[in-house]
Amino acid sequence: MAAKAHILIRKGRVIDPASGRDDVADLLIENGRLIRIGASLDAPGADIIEAEGHWVLPGLVDACVHLSLPGSGRAGDIASETRAAAAGGITHLAAQPDCGPVDSTAVVRLIREQAGQAGFARILPIAAMTQGLKGEQLAEMATLAKAGCIAVGNAGGKVADALVLKRCLEYAATFDLPVMFRPQDAALGAGGCAHEGPVATRLGLPGIPAVAESVDLSRDLLLVEATGVRAHFQQISSRESLRLLRAAKKRGLPVTADVSIQHLLLDESALEGFNSHCHVIPPLRSSDDREALLEAVADGTIDAICSQHTPVGSSSKAAPFPATKPGMAGVDTLLSLVLGLVEDGKLELPRALDAVTAAPARCLGIQAGQLETGRLASLCVLDARAEKDYGEQWLSAGNNSPWRRSVLKGSVKLTVCQGKVSWLTD
Amino acid sequence: MTPTLAPSSRVQLTEDGKLRHFLTTEHLPRSLLEDILDTAASFVDVGGRSIKKVPLLRGKTVVNLFFESSTRTRSTFELAAQRLSADVLNLDIAKSATSKGETLLDTLRNLEAMAADMFVVRHQDSGAPFFIANEVTPNVAVINAGDGRHAHPTQAMLDMYTIRHYKGGFEGLKVAIVGDILHSRVARSQVHALNTLGAEEVRLIGPKTLLPVDAEALGATVFTDMAHGLKDVDVVIMLRLQKERMDSALLPSEGEFFRLYGLNNEKLHYAKEDAIVMHPGPINRGVEIASEVADGPRSVILNQVTFGIAVRMAVMSMTISGQDSAPAGGAAHGS
Numbered sequence: 001m002a003a004k005a006h007i008l009i010r011k012g013r014v015i016d017p018a019s020g021r022d023d024v025a026d027l028l029i030e031n032g033r034l035i036r037i038g039a040s041l042d043a044p045g046a047d048i049i050e051a052e053g054h055w056v057l058p059g060l061v062d063a064c065v066h067l068s069l070p071g072s073g074r075a076g077d078i079a080s081e082t083r084a085a086a087a088g089g090i091t092h093l094a095a096q097p098d099c100g101p102v103d104s105t106a107v108v109r110l111i112r113e114q115a116g117q118a119g120f121a122r123i124l125p126i127a128a129m130t131q132g133l134k135g136e137q138l139a140e141m142a143t144l145a146k147a148g149c150i151a152v153g154n155a156g157g158k159v160a161d162a163l164v165l166k167r168c169l170e171y172a173a174t175f176d177l178p179v180m181f182r183p184q185d186a187a188l189g190a191g192g193c194a195h196e197g198p199v200a201t202r203l204g205l206p207g208i209p210a211v212a213e214s215v216d217l218s219r220d221l222l223l224v225e226a227t228g229v230r231a232h233f234q235q236i237s238s239r240e241s242l243r244l245l246r247a248a249k250k251r252g253l254p255v256t257a258d259v260s261i262q263h264l265l266l267d268e269s270a271l272e273g274f275n276s277h278c279h280v281i282p283p284l285r286s287s288d289d290r291e292a293l294l295e296a297v298a299d300g301t302i303d304a305i306c307s308q309h310t311p312v313g314s315s316s317k318a319a320p321f322p323a324t325k326p327g328m329a330g331v332d333t334l335l336s337l338v339l340g341l342v343e344d345g346k347l348e349l350p351r352a353l354d355a356v357t358a359a360p361a362r363c364l365g366i367q368a369g370q371l372e373t374g375r376l377a378s379l380c381v382l383d384a385r386a387e388k389d390y391g392e393q394w395l396s397a398g399n400n401s402p403w404r405r406s407v408l409k410g411s412v413k414l415t416v417c418q419g420k421v422s423w424l425t426d
Numbered sequence: 427m428t429p430t431l432a433p434s435s436r437v438q439l440t441e442d443g444k445l446r447h448f449l450t451t452e453h454l455p456r457s458l459l460e461d462i463l464d465t466a467a468s469f470v471d472v473g474g475r476s477i478k479k480v481p482l483l484r485g486k487t488v489v490n491l492f493f494e495s496s497t498r499t500r501s502t503f504e505l506a507a508q509r510l511s512a513d514v515l516n517l518d519i520a521k522s523a524t525s526k527g528e529t530l531l532d533t534l535r536n537l538e539a540m541a542a543d544m545f546v547v548r549h550q551d552s553g554a555p556f557f558i559a560n561e562v563t564p565n566v567a568v569i570n571a572g573d574g575r576h577a578h579p580t581q582a583m584l585d586m587y588t589i590r591h592y593k594g595g596f597e598g599l600k601v602a603i604v605g606d607i608l609h610s611r612v613a614r615s616q617v618h619a620l621n622t623l624g625a626e627e628v629r630l631i632g633p634k635t636l637l638p639v640d641a642e643a644l645g646a647t648v649f650t651d652m653a654h655g656l657k658d659v660d661v662v663i664m665l666r667l668q669k670e671r672m673d674s675a676l677l678p679s680e681g682e683f684f685r686l687y688g689l690n691n692e693k694l695h696y697a698k699e700d701a702i703v704m705h706p707g708p709i710n711r712g713v714e715i716a717s718e719v720a721d722g723p724r725s726v727i728l729n730q731v732t733f734g735i736a737v738r739m740a741v742m743s744m745t746i747s748g749q750d751s752a753p754a755g756g757a758a759h760g761s
Contacts, residue, residue, distance in 0.1 A: 198643030202452070204552040204576030204611055207639065273437070274553030318531055318561075320551035322574065 012051030017354035018370035032419020059091025059378035076397025084395035089380035133157035153180030188212035210238035239292035260308035304360035311398020329398030465740035483512035506738035552576035582615030605665035631655035
């Protein structure tokens with residue numbers, strides 16, 4: 001199909017959590033813009049997508065992915081990973097600044113150019129908060145924001161010095177830039193590769209205690225309160241962190257949070273047999289933590305569900321567990337796995353879809369994740385009943401997923417990203 | 427939706443329940459652990475013969491693959507293999523050369539090309555022998571000679587042999603394991619083996635800095651006080667304390683550790699009168715154990731070493747037998 005297409009999507013079940021819409025309707029896209037949603041629309045000359053029995057959803061917004069750029073040590077490139085994202089119905093991806101690092105306009109330009117040329121999904125770069133992610137000197141946040149970064153953060157690189165962190169937050173607040181935090185106290189987590197609990201004890205794996213996250217989160221929240229900066233906490237993994245987040249939200253702090261889909265589906269027991277595909281940071285925690293995370297998504301304490309997509313090649317996982325590279329590839333399976341939570345009765349459908357569409361967009365402060373007429377269309381059409389074989393149809397260059405050879409429910413038939421068709425199956 | 431994973435027993439055993447690899451004492455059936463002890467018993471007197479060899483592994487090649495140095499353990503495995511008439515290749519591989527997974531795999535592939543029949547693996551990372559067992563070609567056995575903090579199953583089995591030798595069995599036994607439980611692969615393997623073999627109670631004793639969280643989940647009772655922990659036990663197993671624990675803020679000093687957790691005759695008094703004292707060696711005299719105990723009448727430390735060769739011969743012969751019975755191409759790959 002041509003770019004900026006005229007497309008009529010007919011008789012799909014249109015679900016838009018942002019507006020509360022859930023009914024069968026037609027959607028008309030003209031010159032890339034979503035013009036109308038209504039019954040029995042007519043559009044001579046438009047490409048027709050018969051969506052009867054299918055779902056029409058806003059394009060997914062993934063609040064946390066790790067980019068593949070040369071030198072990042074990850075598998076694939078921006079084209080391969082955004083293509084995998086498009087096939088999974090994702091149209092917007094917020095990318096961590098740890099691929100370069102993203103602390104110069106040249107790197108931002110490179111990312112935007114590569115994503116633009118590939119044309120599968122929109123990359124929203126998060127700028128490094130400190131130069132080289134070293135946690136010592138402020139990065140040129142305002143310049144990086146002007147170049148296209150939507151927020152600042154330090155990814156896994158810690159800002160150990162509380163005074164430097166306070167200044168980072170004050171500086172970001174000057175320009176109303178949201179700050180992305182990934183809480184984990186470096187000393188408490190040092191050397192660890194698994195949740196400090198009974199499984200790590202049995203397997204003899206060095207542990208990362210849950211308190212490593214909540215100690216750091218406590219400090220971050222106090223500094224957010226002191227500086228008034230907008231804050232988004234990523235990859236929350238423990239019950240104790242949720243208690244802190246609930247209290248912060250109750251106090252009216254401008255904070256949001258996300259969790260990865262794998263932390264909602266798996267716990268420490270997934271490490272049995274030294275399964276290196278389940279080596280992720282933060283580690284998969286206890287079943288009690290997992291239950292708490294599901295409750296927190298349901299009640300909105302956790303706003304968004306992300307993929308935490310970290311594509312690494314098979315050789316990076318072919319080693320003894322502690323020596324493997326942490327991370328899991330996730331853009332291929334994000335939507336199917338979220339729908340699996342709904343099917344298992346863990347989440348209501350509207351909240352589950354909100355957590356991968358409108359909610360992450362709100363967290364990131366971007367216009368996306370909803371079916372809004374008059375804007376460039378970003379949406380996907382899903383056959384929710386179809387089964388997809390992730391052995392045959394795996395697109396990410398990262399082979400590192402425990403679901404890599406699974407058959408999961410839900411298959412995306414069409415993805416439109418900012419008015420352009422980015423994925424279409426027969 | 428949860429991915430399916432291979433339990434350790436599936437990796438270790440053949441379809442008909444024979445020992446294919448020996449990676450951990452966990453999840454192995456009691457009958458198999460008893461088989462190891464019984465087979466070891468048949469090898470104990472080999473060392474006393476004029477010709478200290480049996481032909482069970484004649485024509486087989488055993489590679490001692492030590493990514494972490496250990497002269498003592500390697501020597502006992504070497505001796506065990508030689509007494510079984512195997513050809514033995516010793517490889518001490520520096521950590522720096524294998525810090526990346528690719529290199530470990532490459533190393534493995536090269537060794538396979540030399541037509542090895544068995545790898546005896548010691549590695550600094552927990553799970554390394556599992557990884558190797560899942561990667562090796564069929565008909566190569568892997569024996570874990572100590573991986574990270576995870577397991578040291580042959581050491582545990584020689585300790586079981588020693589306990590059975592002196593106590594006649596495991597029923598009703600109370601066994602205390604004392605010291606650095608957190609970093610001890612030996613302790614983990616001992617707890618699993620003791621529970622499987624029917625010991626009444628396994629106790630872990632140490633300061634909280636050297637006890638792993640949820641240690642009870644291993645199947646043990648946890649104590650931080652020697653007087654309580656040693657009360658009426660039949661066996662006291664002391665663990666070696668690494669000097670670096672003092673530098674990493676886990677302990678204030680060797681002196682305080684010895685005062686609180688070092689085994690002397692006074693503390694041994696809490697145990698049963700006929701309790702035996704064990705230690706995997708090498709001993710730090712005056713740190714984890716006093717000379718009066720190490721050299722005393724209840725110490726069976728040197729006998730452990732003797733039994734260790736027989737136990738390793740047993741495990742080597744049983745895994746080779748398991749390999750021979752495994753169907754070609756029947757590698758039990760984990761995830």
